[in-house]
Amino acid sequence: GAVVSQHPSWVICKSGTSVKIECRSLDFQATTMFWYRQFPKQSLMLMATSNEGSKATYEQGVEKDKFLINHASLTLSTLTVTSAHPEDSSFYICSAGRREYEQYFGPGTRLTVT
Amino acid sequence: QKEVEQDPGPLSVPEGAIVSLNCTYSNSAFQYFMWYRQYSRKGPELLMYTYSSGNKEDGRFTAQVDKSSKYISLFIRDSQPSDSATYLCAMSYNNNDMRFGAGTRLTVKP
Numbered sequence: 001g002a003v004v005s006q007h008p009s010w011v012i013c014k015s016g017t018s019v020k021i022e023c024r025s026l027d028f029q030a031t032t033m034f035w036y037r038q039f040p041k042q043s044l045m046l047m048a049t050s051n052e053g054s055k056a057t058y059e060q061g062v063e064k065d066k067f068l069i070n071h072a073s074l075t076l077s078t079l080t081v082t083s084a085h086p087e088d089s090s091f092y093i094c095s096a097g098r099r100e101y102e103q104y105f106g107p108g109t110r111l112t113v114t
Numbered sequence: 115q116k117e118v119e120q121d122p123g124p125l126s127v128p129e130g131a132i133v134s135l136n137c138t139y140s141n142s143a144f145q146y147f148m149w150y151r152q153y154s155r156k157g158p159e160l161l162m163y164t165y166s167s168g169n170k171e172d173g174r175f176t177a178q179v180d181k182s183s184k185y186i187s188l189f190i191r192d193s194q195p196s197d198s199a200t201y202l203c204a205m206s207y208n209n210n211d212m213r214f215g216a217g218t219r220l221t222v223k224p
Contacts, residue, residue, distance in 0.1 A: 004157070006157075034212075041122070041219075042216065042217075043120075043202060043214045043215060043216045043217050044158070044202070044214045046212070091155070093157050093158070095157075102160065102163070103160070103212060104160065105150075105157035105158045105159070105160075106157050107156055107157045108155065108156060108157045110155065
């Protein structure tokens with residue numbers, strides 16, 4: 001149990017376009033989902049926390065107008081990178097919270113902006 | 115000072131060795147301590163969690179938490195080449211505020 005999927009796993013887009021990444025908890029309901037960003041050989045950086053049916057809470061320094069998060073249901077959260085630029089190229093990972101200490105991670109989405 | 119410090123390695127050991135991975139932290143409010151394993155280009159996988167101080171064992175893995183020293187450890191016995199991955203420590207005081215270490219890259223050589 002506790003499977004989280006992400007789609008797409010890899011996306012290449014042109015500078016200035018928008019990209020949507022989906023995160024789904026497949027076998028449990030997640031009231032809270034998290035979005036992380038990870039640069040090569042670095043740890044995960046929390047970008048935002050989203051609760052179903054309410055606005056996401058963004059970490060300091062994360063542009064909420066650039067990284068749009070929607071948590072439409074207990075099993076689906078989406079991250080949209082708007083007007084992407086090469087510096088947005090990164091590995092984006094979502095996680096879904098099941099119990100107080102448990103976060104289950106998706107497989108990640110590699111975004112390359114050309 | 116970072117909230118969570120973890121030596122990024124890399125750490126290379128022969129197959130069968132005992133591996134010791136460690137993290138230190140500065141926030142005494144942390145109550146939940148986790149270890150994640152991350153293979154290259156994959157999402158982290160929860161390996162172990164511990165609440166407050168103490169030890170926890172699961173197969174070849176043992177997690178230890180020493181809150182008085184603000185120090186946590188993960189031991190891997192009889193290490194296997196399939197254990198080669200990056201190991202991330204993580205800790206939180208609630209589910210909404212998890213902080214990760216930088217991750218230690220481990221290679222187990224056959």
